[in-house]
Amino acid sequence: MRHAWRVSDVRTAEQALMATVPPGALMQRAAAGLARRCAWLLEQRYGRCYGARVLLLVGSGDNGGDALYAGARLRRRGASVSALLLTPDRAHRGGLAALRAAGGRVVTELPDALELVLDGITGIGATGGLRPAAAQLAARLPELRAADGGAPPVVAVDVPSGVAVDTGDVPGVALPADLTVTFGCLKPALVVGPAAPLAGRVELVDIGLDPYLRSGPAVSVPELPDIAAWWPRPGPRASKYTRGVVGVATGSAGYPGAALLSVAGALAGPAGMVRYAGSAASQVVTAYPAVVVAESVAAAGRVQAWACGSGLGQGHAAAAVLRSVLAAPVPVVLDADALNLLVDGSFAGALRERRAPLVLTPHDGEFSRLAGRDPGPDRVEAALQLAARTNATVLLKGDRTVVATPAGAAYVNSTGTPALASAGTGDVLCGLLGALLAGGVPPAEAAISAAYLHGWAGRRAERAGPVTAMAVAAALPTPDSILQGTG
Ligand SMILES: NC(=O)C1=CN([C@@H]2O[C@H](COP(=O)(O)OP(=O)(O)OC[C@H]3O[C@@H](n4cnc5c(N)ncnc54)[C@H](OP(=O)(O)O)[C@@H]3O)[C@@H](O)[C@H]2O)[C@@H](O)CC1
Numbered sequence: 001m002r003h004a005w006r007v008s009d010v011r012t013a014e015q016a017l018m019a020t021v022p023p024g025a026l027m028q029r030a031a032a033g034l035a036r037r038c039a040w041l042l043e044q045r046y047g048r049c050y051g052a053r054v055l056l057l058v059g060s061g062d063n064g065g066d067a068l069y070a071g072a073r074l075r076r077r078g079a080s081v082s083a084l085l086l087t088p089d090r091a092h093r094g095g096l097a098a099l100r101a102a103g104g105r106v107v108t109e110l111p112d113a114l115e116l117v118l119d120g121i122t123g124i125g126a127t128g129g130l131r132p133a134a135a136q137l138a139a140r141l142p143e144l145r146a147a148d149g150g151a152p153p154v155v156a157v158d159v160p161s162g163v164a165v166d167t168g169d170v171p172g173v174a175l176p177a178d179l180t181v182t183f184g185c186l187k188p189a190l191v192v193g194p195a196a197p198l199a200g201r202v203e204l205v206d207i208g209l210d211p212y213l214r215s216g217p218a219v220s221v222p223e224l225p226d227i228a229a230w231w232p233r234p235g236p237r238a239s240k241y242t243r244g245v246v247g248v249a250t251g252s253a254g255y256p257g258a259a260l261l262s263v264a265g266a267l268a269g270p271a272g273m274v275r276y277a278g279s280a281a282s283q284v285v286t287a288y289p290a291v292v293v294a295e296s297v298a299a300a301g302r303v304q305a306w307a308c309g310s311g312l313g314q315g316h317a318a319a320a321v322l323r324s325v326l327a328a329p330v331p332v333v334l335d336a337d338a339l340n341l342l343v344d345g346s347f348a349g350a351l352r353e354r355r356a357p358l359v360l361t362p363h364d365g366e367f368s369r370l371a372g373r374d375p376g377p378d379r380v381e382a383a384l385q386l387a388a389r390t391n392a393t394v395l396l397k398g399d400r401t402v403v404a405t406p407a408g409a410a411y412v413n414s415t416g417t418p419a420l421a422s423a424g425t426g427d428v429l430c431g432l433l434g435a436l437l438a439g440g441v442p443p444a445e446a447a448i449s450a451a452y453l454h455g456w457a458g459r460r461a462e463r464a465g466p467v468t469a470m471a472v473a474a475a476l477p478t479p480d481s482i483l484q485g486t487g
């Protein structure tokens with residue numbers, strides 16, 4: 001699992017570390033790591049670092065200093081390095097002197113051709129989107145061409161300039177990067193929100209910060225080994241019942257497809273049996289003979305978790321289904337219509353009486369109705385607040401889905417694709433998450449595992465053709481199939 005820290009925690013840790021090393025040592029560590037990765041990128045892309053034309057975009061803070069020192073190192077490796085200073089009188093003095101001493105130049109115009117851009121405009125000291133001079137510069141970068149005729153790659157120093165580092169929001173113009181070389185630890189903007197895709201590939205340079213990061217991370221990013229460790233596997237004495245039975249209470253006469261999609265998601269999980277309860281029983285059993293169907297939750301038999309809500313409708317019948325599901329002393333995941341039914345407060349009592357885990361999976365619209373406000377620019381904080389208020393684990397859908405727990409932990413999913421924005425994919429997610437809960441996976445781990453595998457399936461489906469919800473369900477892997485290269 002990787003972790004991202006807020007700027008204030010990074011600064012505190014950096015100050016504590018700085019007290020133990022000679023002045024400037026951290027910047028040298030950062031610049032050395034940055035230069036090494038830039039040289040590697042140049043070698044990969046053009047076969048050589050020597051002679052490559054490198055442009056440094058240099059802001060007025062230490063982020064610009066990192067770029068200048070890295071430029072000096074690249075110059076010593078034979079690159080032709082020029083620096084465009086956004087505020088020449090405030091450029092980092094030591095960095096500028098080092099660049100000049102190494103043979104680098106200061107320029108006042110964008111060159112016509114170059115092989116690499118280093119974005120050292122702003123780092124963790126940024127406020128707001130790029131200011132006009134920087135924004136104009138950023139707008140002209142796509143005009144640039146490298147020797148091979150392609151666009152020169154952009155390497156962001158620490159974070160792409162223009163992003164809100166603590167939240168992952170993009171408040172104005174930001175400079176997208178192909179690679180971000182970040183120092184000491186990840187920052188939230190590299191993993192969450194609309195900023196995250198602007199970072200491109202992210203590489204971490206160790207500057208010795210780890211022992212000084214004493215606060216909890218702002219957000220954690222589970223990876224495949226985590227998902228694999230949480231995934232239940234049947235032992236030799238397993239039966240379908242010991243593996244867990246998931247109940248699926250979804251779909252309605254108006255939306256029978258939601259039932260099929262959530263059942264398809266549930267079947268891809270680790271549970272030993274899927275029971276379906278609802279008006280789409282005959283369609284479900286025709287499509288999936290292994291599913292045990294019933295007309296109602298009461299008639300469904302015992303389950304170890306319920307997945308409820310997708311396509312349920314919002315009338316009296318839907319409310320009765322939700323009431324039965326919430327009364328069950330097992331983990332429950334609520335999606336779509338079940339979330340909308342919670343909005344008027346009529347289920348507040350039923351929710352208060354519950355002791356078993358509850359997971360809510362809103363998209364932004366459902367979140368707004370439930371929370372009474374949009375998720376806003378800080379999606380992690382928004383999900384945490386709703387989790388605390390509802391005492392439920394909240395999975396806030398979107399690009400880089402966020403999972404927040406009532407205890408204050410937050411996770412962000414690193415898989416997925418915007419192609420998942422396709423009707424019914426959320427129903428698939430709900431069923432899969434229910435099956436993980438039924439398999440005994442704790443709610444936060446179940447939610448982030450479901451998001452991870454669902455996002456993986458979205459990417460896999462996208463490679464094969466149009467991304468429909470059924471295609472996503474069919475592409476759902478297990479962590480083991482991914483590890484074996486078959487998922
Ligand atoms: N501390 C350490 O140990 C280490 C730190 N390291 C490095 O230091 C970086 C942090 O440096 P930092 O604190 O100097 O801030 P930084 O990101 O350069 O930006 C501040 C400057 O930018 C300006 N500015 C602000 N917003 C702007 C905008 N929207 N658009 C345009 N300009 C804007 C702002 O101007 P002002 O508001 O003052 O006019 C101010 O002058 C960090 O990310 C890492 O790279 C590494 O070397 C490792 C060791």
Ligand SMILES: Nc1ncnc2c1ncn2[C@@H]1O[C@H](COP(=O)(O)OP(=O)(O)O)[C@@H](O)[C@H]1O
Binds near residue numbers: 401427
């Ligand atoms: N722009 C996007 N980028 C990545 N994933 C997205 C995007 N938009 C939606 N998704 C994902 O697609 C799924 C859509 O779920 P949902 O909105 O509930 O759809 P439906 O209700 O039609 O099933 C979620 O898993 C969500 O995270």
